[in-house]
Amino acid sequence: MTTHRAFRWPSLLTESGRGIAFGGDYNPDQWPEETLDEDIRLMGEAGVNVVSLAIFSWDKIEPVEGAFTFEWLDHVIDRLGRAGIAVDLASATAAAPLWLYESHPEVLPVDRYGHTVNAGSRQSWQPTSPVFKEYALRLCRKLAEHYKDNPYVTAWHMGNEYGWNNRYDYSDNALAAFRTWCEAKYGTIDALNEAWGTAFWSQHVNSFDEVLLPRHMGGDAMVNPSQQLDYERFGNDMLLDFYKAERDAIEQICPDKPFTTNFMVSTDQCVMNYAKWADEVDFVSNDHYFHEGESHLDELACSDALMDSLALGKPWYVMEHSTSAVQWKPLNTRKRAGELMRDSLAHVAMGADAICFFQWRQSKSGAEAFHSAMLPHAGADSKVFRGVCELGKALKTLSDAGLQGTELERAGTAILFSAESEWATRSETLPSMKLNHWHDVRDWYRAFLDAGTRADIMPLKYDWSDYKTVVLPTVLMLSAVDTRRLADFAAAGGRVVVGYATGLIDENFHTWLGGYPGAGNGLLRDMLGIRGEEFNILGSGVEGEPEAIRLGAGGEVALEDAAALNGATTRLWQNDVTVTGDRTQVLAMYAGEEADEWELDGMAAVTRNPYGAGEAYFVGCDLDVADLTKLIRTYLAAPAQSQQSQANTDVLHTVRKSADAAFDFYLPRGKKEVELQGVEGEPVVLFQTERGEENGSYTVRRNGVLVVRR
């Protein structure tokens, strides 16, 4: 189901070329020449072995049109390389020089209101501009020619976070490209009319020349959701095409070095459909910025679980994270003592073989001066820099112990993620605008941890048929093909757990008919043995309306194990369902005054239906993490895996394995220190961790990490 390019991992400049990569974005062009000496000396002290270079340096490489100056970059690369620091060289196209905008203002993106975006920041270019592409590809070719044989350049860092500022472009170039994209996708205009459901508000399209972008249509005019969804896909594809054009331009000249581009996977955004992007890189890399508060570590692990699947279980790269605070939020909290190390090792625990930061030296001026870095404003005599050095040592220790190349052990459950469903849930045409697929994935992920087991996160389009259980939280959109895959999986003995807003629409954003969730022309309904007619939407805050509805025993339907979810609370969405299957068991139902107020009292809330050799659960309402945890504990908890026998809900426990070794990582999830007993293996890293008197016992303090090798 996936057609990844072959996995290629960049070498280091060590004798064997191996080692865990450690470093960050390096912007020496922000500093005078003398700083380079100090940088290289301190990088050596910290154990830095790779930097990403020239990401925003186009103006320095081509200061005026057509005049390329590589001397400064040659010098920096040479100095770094001689000091044993490999270079992940950028295509340098993420921010274009001002001269380009002066001579070609037509490359600037246009917003949905028709305003041209101004130059002066970054990624201010239309992904579909042929003029911009010509300049960018010329730069790529020049860089490739110049650095193709440079032994210190060991990877290509294409662009930077493609789509961060130019994801949505409504220019005329975009319009022309969208028409071509639609024609390629649909072939005939009838097929497009059918897919977009244009027999509505006079939206019939006579030819591809009449296809429109979803530009602002005045007042609170609503966009056709099918058209909007295609526009999302189109934007993703245009940026991916741009990336591929840049990559191919370099690869033609310099085929030997691996390519990557830094993704933006974290659970509060879904800029791109990375299940498609991962096919096109040689190794996947990610930028991840921490969430403050109690979900800090869980959120990191959840994002990383998706990264590890995108990497097909191979090691992947943390291209950016932060040593401490960022500067782009309204309030920017710093990291607490130990979190620098803990977050880094948590990424390693989740499968990363490269730990890099934005950025090496904290800027003195510009928009990011107050963003933390490896070498902070305070200089080397600082907690952060000491933490960085300590991290460098820990990574070296793990490297020497043979961690590199081991793979994260898979869980028994996969939570399925779909970027397209995430985009679809943002439509303002749905019963509730509070739907959020990613957040529901995250809640389920955390609930599995709270239940003492770990889940993986797999893109829906990948192959998840080897798992025992798959969970679909708010996978709003399910095609007939994907529904069939789920049915086959259950028929063969798998367990499918369907969330409250899953399988309502098809890939064209058409509602599946005949009762909810109707995916696959009713196949999903049949699997579940239930049929929904309406949605009960709460959360309006309207006086006199219930804010929440409780679950419990009641009504006349046969109950099994009702106690498990007694008192569970739903606050957003309930499905008004009838049980249709002969063997469907009702595991929980709505109960109490509030349920009665909405005529749900006694109605099935959570059900289980046997299907073939497997079974299908329906979780017909939103539940919080605590209630999901109860549900998982009672019905879904995966059979205990041996290495997780010590599983303790207070720690994140992962295993990275190869044929020769297994490494166990233990990281406390909360503020409390954690006592571990019976841990097998030799300790490799004991960070904020004490060994107990008894063999295999440890106390891991807040933000501590224990790594043992078996």
Ligand code: GAL
């Ligand atoms: C990333 C970006 C970096 C830097 C960083 C700050 O999104 O790729 O260049 O701006 O954020 O957190």
